[in-house]
Amino acid sequence: GEDVEQSLFLSVREGDSSVINCTYTDSSSTYLYWYKQEPGAGLQLLTYIFSNMDMKQDQRLTVLLNKKDKHLSLRIADTQTGDSAIYFCALTGGYQKVTFGIGTKLQVIP
Amino acid sequence: EPEVTQTPSHQVTQMGQEVILRCVPISNHLYFYWYRQILGQKVEFLVSFYNNEISEKSEIFDDQFSVERPDGSNFTLKIRSTKLEDSAMYFCASSEAAGETQYFGPGTRLLVL
Numbered sequence: 001g002e003d004v005e006q007s008l009f010l011s012v013r014e015g016d017s018s019v020i021n022c023t024y025t026d027s028s029s030t031y032l033y034w035y036k037q038e039p040g041a042g043l044q045l046l047t048y049i050f051s052n053m054d055m056k057q058d059q060r061l062t063v064l065l066n067k068k069d070k071h072l073s074l075r076i077a078d079t080q081t082g083d084s085a086i087y088f089c090a091l092t093g094g095y096q097k098v099t100f101g102i103g104t105k106l107q108v109i110p
Numbered sequence: 111e112p113e114v115t116q117t118p119s120h121q122v123t124q125m126g127q128e129v130i131l132r133c134v135p136i137s138n139h140l141y142f143y144w145y146r147q148i149l150g151q152k153v154e155f156l157v158s159f160y161n162n163e164i165s166e167k168s169e170i171f172d173d174q175f176s177v178e179r180p181d182g183s184n185f186t187l188k189i190r191s192t193k194l195e196d197s198a199m200y201f202c203a204s205s206e207a208a209g210e211t212q213y214f215g216p217g218t219r220l221l222v223l
Contacts, residue, residue, distance in 0.1 A: 042216035096166050096208050097155035
């Protein structure tokens with residue numbers, strides 16, 4: 001089945017850029033997502049990219065997709081303390097379910 | 111902005127009891143889903159529901175689980191006889207169509223004692 005891998009932890013200084021990486025195995029993925037989960041809260045859809053795109057930019061967020069390497073990344077420019085959260089890489093393939101990675105905990109140091 | 115809502119936010123129950131988790135999907139969405147997240151683990155797909163029937167389910171979704179759309183707005187997950195290992199955060203999601211972006215609710219944290 002599909003597998004989505006992410007590193008568990010990332011620490012950055014406030015004002016720096018954060019880059020969260022994700023690799024996946026399902027080459028038939030159609031939508032690839034980044035969800036954000038703050039402590040005790042639900043899953044907030046941050047952004048998504050279609051599989052026929054290489055890049056998507058949305059304000060401070062840049063998503064890069066390398067389909068050949070099955071690699072997805074999320075860059076957060078000018079990272080703020082409010083960006084501290086767990087970031088989940090997720091994707092849908094030919095089926096209806098969303099497959100999630102374990103989540104990367106982003107710690108922003110003031 | 112339309113959003114998925116879930117009730118209750120927290121539920122504590124005794125092992126062997128039945129629980130019903132409730133969700134109100136986004137109104138024009140046609141596909142509904144349940145996921146769960148055991149503490150420290152990945153978010154896992156449980157079931158998808160369309161046109162008043164289950165369209166896909168995972169191995170986790172055994173006979174103890176059932177889903178229902180009792181009226182035009184609610185979508186429920188029932189666990190008939192809860193086990194300790196059912197303790198998790200349960201997320202409801204909805205989408206306009208199959209394969210489209212799924213929007214998640216805030217979750218119900220279930221604790222089975």
